[in-house]
Amino acid sequence: MKERSRQPMIVSSVGFLCLFVALVTLLRPLLVTQELLFTLLGVINTVMAGLCYLYLRQSAARPWHGALPLYLVAAMLLPLLAVNGGITSHFILLLPLLPVWTALLLNARKGILVALLAAIVVLALIYFAPILPYSAHHQVSDSFLLLHGLWLILALGLSARIGVLTERYVLQTRSDDDEPRDPLTGLLTRRAVVDKVGFLLGESQEQGDWLTAMLVDVDHLKQLNQRYSHADGDQLLRALSQALLARTRQGKDALGRYTSKQFLLLLPGVDQGRAHGIADKLCSDVAEHTYMVDEIPLQTTLSIGYCSLPASGLHDPEHLLHETELALKAAKQAGGNQVVGAEQSLMVNRA
Numbered sequence: 001m002k003e004r005s006r007q008p009m010i011v012s013s014v015g016f017l018c019l020f021v022a023l024v025t026l027l028r029p030l031l032v033t034q035e036l037l038f039t040l041l042g043v044i045n046t047v048m049a050g051l052c053y054l055y056l057r058q059s060a061a062r063p064w065h066g067a068l069p070l071y072l073v074a075a076m077l078l079p080l081l082a083v084n085g086g087i088t089s090h091f092i093l094l095l096p097l098l099p100v101w102t103a104l105l106l107n108a109r110k111g112i113l114v115a116l117l118a119a120i121v122v123l124a125l126i127y128f129a130p131i132l133p134y135s136a137h138h139q140v141s142d143s144f145l146l147l148h149g150l151w152l153i154l155a156l157g158l159s160a161r162i163g164v165l166t167e168r169y170v171l172q173t174r175s176d177d178d179e180p181r182d183p184l185t186g187l188l189t190r191r192a193v194v195d196k197v198g199f200l201l202g203e204s205q206e207q208g209d210w211l212t213a214m215l216v217d218v219d220h221l222k223q224l225n226q227r228y229s230h231a232d233g234d235q236l237l238r239a240l241s242q243a244l245l246a247r248t249r250q251g252k253d254a255l256g257r258y259t260s261k262q263f264l265l266l267l268p269g270v271d272q273g274r275a276h277g278i279a280d281k282l283c284s285d286v287a288e289h290t291y292m293v294d295e296i297p298l299q300t301t302l303s304i305g306y307c308s309l310p311a312s313g314l315h316d317p318e319h320l321l322h323e324t325e326l327a328l329k330a331a332k333q334a335g336g337n338q339v340v341g342a343e344q345s346l347m348v349n350r351a
């Protein structure tokens with residue numbers, strides 16, 4: 001999902017939610033007789049959504065903003081379900097919208113997680129049906145409740161799948177110009193390249209292939225900045241990012257500036273053996289190269305940590321990035337100018 005376009009979508013969806021809840025609260029008593037309690041809950045929900053909307057409109061984008069509307073909906077929906085007959089409540093029909101909405105606001109993996117959580121809520125509502133207030137449990141059979149629950153769980157599964165397809169469509173149709181770029185190097189920003197980890201991991205698992213994540217750190221940049229100048233350091237970072245970019249396969253690999261002096265390279269279809277070869281070659285090429293910056297010959301070295309995950313097994317993006325960071329940490333601790341793979345780094349960290 002696009003970093004820059006997500007915030008307006010979050011704000012407008014919370015605004016829409018606020019309007020929807022306010023209208024239902026106002027109009028529903030005109031159409032059906034209902035307890036005062038529902039109007040009260042509706043008013044509370046409208047105020048909550050309104051406050052969230054005002055907050056989102058006024059504040060700068062934050063990484064957790066995408067999750068805010070989802071917490072809001074959970075805070076609105078769960079009390080309504082608890083007092084309005086649980087699984088037989090018509091409010092439950094809103095539940096299958098959540099996974100696809102999560103995929104749009106966050107990512108498809110979180111959408112799948114929300115679908116699982118919602119399925120647990122459905123099962124809990126079936127279990128607690130006899131004690132829920134206003135429950136239609138006494139008017140319907142247990143088998144009806146189970147069938148209704150099954151239908152909802154299927155709808156949640158379908159919604160999660162639509163979320164996955166939507167995310168894939170957006171990522172595939174996004175042109176390079178739309179991607180958020182780091183101003184110094186022109187590479188993808190940290191957020192944009194981390195977004196790609198989940199997408200590429202999902203693709204490699206579907207295709208039964210490997211995915212390698214490689215973190216490349218520039219050694220002793222502080223020393224170089226102090227000896228020459230920060231501007232020279234900037235130029236060196238630019239030259240290194242171009243050297244890395246030249247090694248990526250267009251339309252396949254992804255490269256971004258992960259931290260100020262670290263680059264994240266994502267290599268789909270590359271296993272441990274190939275990853276080690278690529279990293280070794282990169283390390284030695286950079287160490288042997290002399291970069292001309294303002295007519296000053298500069299030399300530097302790189303430390304590289306990588307982690308290659310096979311298609312088998314359940315992996316998530318956080319796990320892949322964590323293992324890669326550990327591998328890089330091991331390479332730095334061993335003195336820099338070297339390559340460490342995740343398995344090696346685990347051995348180093350255990351020792």
Ligand SMILES: Nc1nc2c(ncn2[C@@H]2O[C@H](COP(=O)(O)OP(=O)(O)OP(=O)(O)O)[C@@H](O)[C@H]2O)c(=O)[nH]1
Nearest residue numbers: 218219220221222223225230231233234260261336
């Ligand atoms: N020129 C330049 N320097 C940067 C940039 N971002 C961070 N730095 C510098 O990178 C240095 C990082 O310092 P350290 O964390 O000690 O890392 P290091 O000097 O590379 O040492 P090791 O990581 O141990 O090899 C600091 O001096 C920062 O000022 C940047 O965008 N441009």
